[in-house]
Amino acid sequence: MTCREFEENVYVWDLLSEAERTEAETHRQQCKTCQSLAAEVQQSREWIAHARHYPPQVPDHSAFTHRIMKAVVKPKNASVWSVLKAFVARESLRYAFSVLSILLISDFAYEWQAADHPQAKKWIGQAKITLDTSMLMENLRKRKENKQDPPFSLYAHYKEKYRNEINNN
Amino acid sequence: MTELKPEVIRLAMNGDTQAFRVLVSQCQGFAYSVSFRVLGHAQDAEDVVQEAFIRLWKHLPRYRFDVKLSTWLYKIIMNLCLDHLKSRHRQQEKNRMEMKDIFRTYASSTDGIEKEELHTLIQEAASGLAPAQKAVFVMRDLEGLEAEEVCAILSMTAGNMKSNLYYARKQVAEFLKANYQLNENPKGYDVQGI
Numbered sequence: 426m427t428c429r430e431f432e433e434n435v436y437v438w439d440l441l442s443e444a445e446r447t448e449a450e451t452h453r454q455q456c457k458t459c460q461s462l463a464a465e466v467q468q469s470r471e472w473i474a475h476a477r478h479y480p481p482q483v484p485d486h487s488a489f490t491h492r493i494m495k496a497v498v499k500p501k502n503a504s505v506w507s508v509l510k511a512f513v514a515r516e517s518l519r520y521a522f523s524v525l526s527i528l529l530i531s532d533f534a535y536e537w538q539a540a541d542h543p544q545a546k547k548w549i550g551q552a553k554i555t556l557d558t559s560m561l562m563e564n565l566r567k568r569k570e571n572k573q574d575p576p577f578s579l580y581a582h583y584k585e586k587y588r589n590e591i592n593n594n
Numbered sequence: 595m596t597e598l599k600p601e602v603i604r605l606a607m608n609g610d611t612q613a614f615r616v617l618v619s620q621c622q623g624f625a626y627s628v629s630f631r632v633l634g635h636a637q638d639a640e641d642v643v644q645e646a647f648i649r650l651w652k653h654l655p656r657y658r659f660d661v662k663l664s665t666w667l668y669k670i671i672m673n674l675c676l677d678h679l680k681s682r683h684r685q686q687e688k689n690r691m692e693m694k695d696i697f698r699t700y701a702s703s704t705d706g707i708e709k710e711e712l713h714t715l716i717q718e719a720a721s722g723l724a725p726a727q728k729a730v731f732v733m734r735d736l737e738g739l740e741a742e743e744v745c746a747i748l749s750m751t752a753g754n755m756k757s758n759l760y761y762a763r764k765q766v767a768e769f770l771k772a773n774y775q776l777n778e779n780p781k782g783y784d785v786q787g788i
Contacts, residue, residue, distance in 0.1 A: 436763040440741055440756050469767035472774065473735050476716045480627035480736075484636070489626070490619050493644050497618075497651045498611050 426452040431459045435466050562588065598663055607654050614654075618647055621664065624737070625671055631732045632675040634721050642678060646670045661746075668739075668747045672729055679725045712774060719769035723762050730755055731762035 426434075426448050434441055434449045441449065453459050483489045513519060565588075598620060605613035625646060630639035649670050657666065716736075720728050726748070733744045734755075745755050 433760060436760045436767070437756050440752075440759070465771060466763075466767055469763070469770050472712055472770055473716060473766065476713050477736050477738055479713060480624070481630040481639075483622060483626045483640075486619075486622070489622055489640065489643075490615065492640075493618050493622065493647045494611065494615050496644050497614065497648055 428452075428456060428459055431456070432462060435459070435463050438466075562592075600659065603654075603657070603659075603663055606651075607657060609655075614651060617663075621667055622647075624664070625667060628668065628732060628737055629671055629675055631717070631720070631736050632672070632728055633678060634717050638678060642671065642674045646674055649674075665743060665747060668733070668743075672733070672747055676725050676729060679728070715770060715774050716766065719766040720762075722769070723765060724758075726750075727758045727762040727765075730758040731766065734759055735763070 431449055431452045434445060438446070438449075453463055598617060602613050602616050606617050622643060625643045626639055629642045629646075630636065633639050633642065646667065650667055657663065720731055723731060729748055730744060730750075733739045733747060734741065739747070741752065741755065744750070745752055748755070750758070
């Protein structure tokens with residue numbers, strides 16, 4: 426056995442077979458350098474063995490157990506289905522939302538009909554609910570006149586187009 | 595570590611949280627010890643232990659009694675620690691800054707500044723090891739597990755484990771030789787003689 430081989434063995438002495446130990450031991454008895462190395466390794470092993478007997482301690486045992494258990498049994502993230510189930514389970518909320526939905530749908534249907542139906546339009550006109558835009562249009566015209574060279578605006582372009590259509594009607 | 599009763603494990607496997615609490619209470623000590631020794635950081639160790647128990651709880655119904663539960667838990671912890679070490683590679687400086695944690699943690703269990711210094715030096719020496727070397731060193735030398743168990747936990751061959759242990763011990767020994775002056779076996783702890 427060479428000194429290099431002895432060094433490789435001496436650090437893992439506890440993992441050697443009997444034959445390997447005997448061979449390493451024979452070399453050590455013949456080599457002063459390896460005897461010194463073996464003593465150093467033995468010393469470091471003793472220091473490490475000392476540290477083994479003082480394991481790091483959990484700062485607060487019961488608090489740490491509580492923390493772990495809280496994390497382990499915490500409820501799962503709410504899924505859409507679980508939210509729906511919770512909602513359906515509350516009867517008063519369910520009826521309130523149903524009534525509100527029916528009201529909103531009825532209102533939407535009425536407005537939709539009123540917008541397209543000529544009779545409804547007439548009725549709205551009689552009731553003077555229609556929006557009078559003449560004042561807004563006048564303001565717009567004045568603003569345009571005051572501006573010397575307004576920048577091109579897509580919005581303004583289409584607004585002009587539809588305004589003309591409205592005026593024609 | 596005290597052996598866990600099979601009936602407690604069976605109850606926990608069936609979803610009994612009280613049984614699992616007993617299991618956590620019994621295992622958290624060694625779980626924290628090993629993760630702290632590998633990570634060298636108290637807060638990280640606590641987070642890893644918590645995550646390990648969450649995984650244990652999740653996978654416990656699949657547990658088979660042919661392996662010790664502690665070995666199974668060690669395996670989960672070591673996988674988490676190694677992942678953590680890889681992701682934390684760039685945070686070595688933070689690790690060094692937290693060395694004071696080690697003093698604080700050991701202070702409650704030891705009675706002298708020399709022992710604290712020794713523990714801190716060993717931890718510091720271990721912090722310079724590659725993750726696999728550190729894992730082998732902690733399991734074998736600091737936790738005192740059998741070589742076969744270390745191989746099983748880290749999914750290593752005996753040769754690979756021996757090689758990692760050689761480099762780890764050599765580096766730690768050289769570090770201690772350079773930094774620690776107390777030339778005596780503090781309480782005559784038994785180590786396998788050379």
